Amino acid sequence: MDQKVLILNQDFTALALCSIQKAFVLLYLEKAELVHKSESAILRTISKIYPAPSIIRLQRYVHVPYKGISLSRHNVMKRDQYQCLYCGSTKNLTLDHLVPKSRGGNSSWTNLATACMRCNTKKGDRTPEEAGLTLKQKPKKPSLTAFLAAHAGNFDQNWEVYLRVKEK
Template sequence: MGRQVLVLNADYSALSVCTVPKAFLLVYLNKAEMVAESDSEHLRTVTSSYALPTIIRLHAYVQVPYKRIILNRHNIFKRDHHQCQYCGSNRDLTLDHVLPKSRGGKTTWDNLVAACKHCNSKKGDSLPEEIGMKLRQKPFRPTFVMFVRDYSGNVESTWLPYLNRWR
């Protein structure tokens, strides 16, 4: 049961994603209500069958500080769709500082991209434009909702109204 459930705050804003057992427990303990359920799947016990949640809403509003996506290798690769941002390859990926660290480049969302080993070594200590390389997309910091919507993999169609309203 590797499905994910979208968790909404009391004001219907996207809060997080959790597992089906966690979501079911929140509903069962009356800490959340089911907003949407699967048409085709159910949770079954020996004597009962329950709707499988796809979206739940918490009863109590949770005050959350500004949610930021953690800057790490895995999340950079997700943002860049596991493709080299110079040639499009999906093999032997590394991280590249667009403005090299030796030239004052920082380790930030706006300066890191996925790059294959070949392009990374070809670029070396240069700026991409200095050696005729172009980025496929400019690096950026994804928002939490964008990350859930675009990069979490399996996004249910029922989630989209809740994810698209908070861009």
């Protein structure tokens, strides 16, 4: 059971993804309600069969002070789909500061890119333009809903309304 379940806040805004098992526990403890059941999975116990959740809504509103994706090595690589933004390689990946730190570049979503060791070494302490490298896409800060949709694995079409996306 690799499927994920979309967790909605009480006001129907997307909060996170969780496993079917975690969602079932929240439903069983009446901390959440079933909004939509999965059409491809069921949960079985010794004596009962339950519909597997696809979308659940929390019974109480959860105040989230920061609605966004935290800046981390893992999340930058996830955003860049674990590919070098210069050559497309998926081997020996590292992070590259587009404007080098030695030149005042900061660690931000728009200044960090996934790069393979070869391209990062070639770039060195220069900007991509100075090193003769071109980015396949310009790095940007992902939105929470787009990040959830892009990395959900098996994307349930019923999530579209809550994530405001057309396709994965």
